[in-house]
Amino acid sequence: MEHIFTLLFYIFIGVTFINVTFYIFYWIFAFAKISNTNRSSLPSVSVIICAKNESANLQKNIPKILSQDYPEFEIILINDASSDDTEDIMEAFKLANTNVQQVNVVNNETFWGNKKYALTLGIKRAQHKHMLFTDADCVPASNHWLQHMASSFSEEKEIVLGYGAYEKIKGSWINKLIRFETLITALQYFSWAKAGRPYMGVGRNLAYTSDVFYEQKGFINHIKIQSGDDDLFVNEASTRKNTAIQFSPESFTISTPKKTFASWITQKRRHISTAVHYKFLEKSLLALFYISQCLFLVGAIALLVNQCNWQWVALIIGVRYLCAWITVGCSAARLQEKDLTYLYPIYEITLVCVQMSIFICNLFTKPTRWK
Template identity: 40%
Template sequence: MEFNILEICLLTALAFCFFVHLYYVLGVHLKLATYRLEELPAASNEPISIIICARNERENLEKFLPSIFAQDYPNFEVVIVNDRSWDGTIYLLEGLEKKYPNLKVVHVREGEKFIAGKKFAVTMGIKAASHEWLVFTDADCEPASVNWLRGMQRPADNDVQILLGYSPYFKKRSLLNALIRFETFFTAVNYLSFALKGMPYMGVGRNMAYKKSLFFKSKGFAAHMHIPSGDDDLFVNANATPSNTIIQIHKDTHVWSEPKRSFLAYLRQKKRHVGAGNFYKPKHKFILSAQIAIQFAFYALVITLACFPNTHFIAVGVFLLSLIVRCFVYPKLLKRLNYGELRWWFPILDIILMVFLVFNAILSIFVKKVAWK
């Protein structure tokens, strides 16, 4: 069988995309799939300050705070920053302060100077924290167990300054929810795997921890205070190193969160994330952009070559080989990261996610305005 010049070029491009894609699957993500989970520490080391920023979150605070205070950890405080709420949050917190002696409330009033979205609230919470080790989560989050803090406590290795956790979304019956959870899975696999590979580039504020001294030593969010988002991933991107960052994915340390209920709300959320990603270190932007571009090009080339009589069998064969390799890695990861039921829909969700990521990237070019809440 002879191929013309166009077919040879397309097949060469497909082979290149295939092997680069294999690098991300087998060279990066496989590290997380084979990562050995250790038992949680039986003892607690140092006191912890949990920081939660809330803006009109009365209902969620009432629902999820009991699981925070129920943690099996002897010495911790909960710092809640009420960021200009008008839904009655202040009255709820006044009552909770009488119930929980280890609750500390910080109020951000209307008219505060230098307010820049969530980052101002986070900074106020960190300043109010009494302890060196800070654990972060959100008002709409619920720890998977009472052992969450035992797993997120400061590691014995004093060189570790950042601990990256994992936060899945609650399951709902909808295609949007499946997409949100699968995208969250893909994001988590990426940042956790790259951290294991020695290139930590982001964390998720729903479940992460770092030293208070690191925050002030690096001047907090000063470098990107003008950006509404990025209180979590941009801080990690700027300060994480191969030696000062570790991960924690034990099932007891997962923090469950409420997903967006509408596609528009989800788009706004992802727009914020894309906006923060534009300020990552150049090497991180290149690797992450190349990852999406290569995957998109791979699908496009498979579809194109499948339309050619001489190459359709090769295109289908390469796609099936890629699928077999990925099905060796990702279903195991889906189960490990509490999304086991999605493994049966993996091939379909993978394609839907790719289309969505491309759509969101294009949308972010034209829609610039973002806000926390």
């Protein structure tokens, strides 16, 4: 038995080394500088919003997009076969504003309930080459949102990855867990993009040109996968040269988070189901990071419970959490999520367990609709 725990101890050292290496790599974003906004060369922009049964959110949030401090932009509102008053609300905005266009999508047998089909119709309606995507339940963090996101475009940069934050709800544990997961996801995709290996973005705050969209033939390569209008498209279309990141606090969008654990799990099951379709390298590295987290936690508990080299184990755990806390803390400060750093180890352990349960559930059943 002693030999088994000695072997486990050395495996634990190796796993921790891998995990710490990831966190040190993520310093590439944690200490990155925010790009300055260049107001002298702002392109005309089409803001595209696809909504399904979102009448209340549209009424609340569209006025804040219309009030953006930006020289020339239009808003494309896509009604994805809604059953509430979404179509009427969109039509009212269109009648009251010359820069608002409306697209009504009728379900058909081939693309029933497919958000990518609805988005494609909206993109085809867009008058401007530069397109900025968000959701109906998202609100810009400032009236300079458009400026900051669009200023990241250039002749070379045709995809811009932004941060989609979630509203803070005081005293809500599930809210902090949702925001922590969002923070870690952003830390990863911003870091890899900064390193020249962009692999995903979030549709709550994502921009790209129509040239990129048509070069990729739209969403055709993954049209039948329910999710992925954002991350799978970026995974396919982004390169070291054509992708920029924007994380100025004024460039954020803020979304309404899920209020219950069950509804959040349903949402995450849909999102996680797309990861298996990423390119091999990115998929492998993401899996390695997650596996190193799991094995670190399992190894730490097993070794401490059995008091195997517990002084060294405690020291290794301390070094690992110091590196991780620096990375997560600095990233949280950049993304206006400082309150998530205080109980970081608890959030991490909870999130690892939640993700494991989602992976297991997705092995047996798959999400079928985007809403």
